[in-house]
Amino acid sequence: MIALNSPVKPNLKKLTKFLEQVNKNGWYTNFGPLHKELTAKLEDYLGVQNLLLTNNGTSALQVAAKAIGSRDILATPFSFVATVSAFKWQKDKLAFADIDKHSLNLSPEAVKLAYRKGCKADTVVATHVYGNPCDVDAIDSLSEQNNFQTIYDAAHAFGVKLKDSSVLNYGDANTLSFHATKIFHTVEGGAIVFKDRVNFEKAEEIINFGIRPGRGVVDIGINAKLNEYQAAVGLVNLDEIDNILNHRAEIFHQYREGLKDFVELPKWHADANFNGAYMPILLESAEQMVEATKHLTNNNIQSRHYFEPSLDKVFVDSHNYGTRNSTSTAERILCLPMHAYLSHEEVTRVINTIKGMK
Missing domain, CATH: 3.40.640.10 (Type I PLP-dependent aspartate aminotransferase-like (Major domain))
Known part of the structure; x- marks a missing residue:
């Protein structure tokens, strides 16, 4: 796993x-x-x-x-x-x-x-x-x-x-x-x-x-x-934070390079560095997100539908000035494995599994 x-x-x-x-x-x-x-x-x-x-x-x-x-x-x-x-x-x-x-x-x-x-x-x-x-x-x-x-x-x-x-x-x-x-x-x-x-x-x-x-x-x-x-x-x-940040940034870059032509990726701030906190991808629809989750699970890879739902759906008594983009994103977002102990070989396996989706 x-x-x-x-x-x-x-x-x-x-x-x-x-x-x-x-x-x-x-x-x-x-x-x-x-x-x-x-x-x-x-x-x-x-x-x-x-x-x-x-x-x-x-x-x-x-x-x-x-x-x-x-x-x-x-x-x-x-x-x-x-x-x-x-x-x-x-x-x-x-x-x-x-x-x-x-x-x-x-x-x-x-x-x-x-x-x-x-x-x-x-x-x-x-x-x-x-x-x-x-x-x-x-x-x-x-x-x-x-x-x-x-x-x-x-x-x-x-x-x-x-x-x-x-x-x-x-x-x-x-x-x-x-x-x-x-x-x-x-x-x-x-x-x-x-x-x-x-x-x-x-x-x-x-x-x-x-x-x-x-x-x-x-x-x-x-x-x-x-x-x-x-x-x-x-x-x-x-004491270990530099090594942790460097490794996470490396695998974050590996993910984005490997998946950029297969799934939608959030647009990163042009002046910012990567810290590899999470690895989010956007699927085409809520249905495709569910299928991707099942496909990854069947290949012993954990993932998380994170964040969902859009918080205006939770706190319905709060004023809403329009949340169409948030609602759509929350339905389609999926986070892939990301942590300090994740190997480059495991990242390659996750990338290939995503690419192998029907």
Whole structure:
């Protein structure tokens, strides 16, 4: 069986040394030394400032919204459910605008149309789908024209750059997921990268019950801190991240070269690198997607219909400014095996299996 995903296994010898250090310190959570070390190393590696670790990617989205004062969200309908359920959970108002049918990211033209139709959202939430950057320049321009803030869900975009600068440097806040299935993981975990220091400091209070050291409780908060055991896993995995990213980028390129004349592939941002977060293909119809899934399964190859359905079909009580492209994409999308342990020979086998479809 060629697995769809296989999480990175932390080096146990290195991990044990970190865990022994945690036990010796007796400091297991609450912004411990490993938490501080991982924060500094991630900021350096990613080329960002104001990075705040969280206990998972969903908390990262919720805390980011609270810190920048979001209450009314205009979001992409083509993403993992947590991208918008995080806001619905905390009773934020939600609406959807369509995606670009080529990049599969939130369409700037659809956002522009939504505001022309009277959208009053104070925040736009856009996902860098499959690690493919949004048209950040266009969205930033619209942000200035329509006075909204931007949160980018960058759960798939670890290590992605635009013109040699991290994609995490755009917008007002970027959220990351460090779930075990992601390129870089802490088993469970996440992070937020803020543009402004004041929002970072606000979020730091929020994830610690609203407490500011030396001042006590200054606002309503929750507990969304990353603990020291999770930070230890992150430090171990960060040592291997260059090898992981390079390998995934290689097999991503191999897939796209091998399949470009046989299936439709998302159009990638011209100024972005590949991180190989996922390997999506688009079939001609929902029926062909089902047949492709069966064909791959019959050849012992896992795949996933991801993302589906279009999220406006889930949150039907939210305003919809038109989601035709998202609906069509969600019916036809299929993700192929992609992980750090996938071999070039296995990729060749998957490619040939797709080509062998009747």
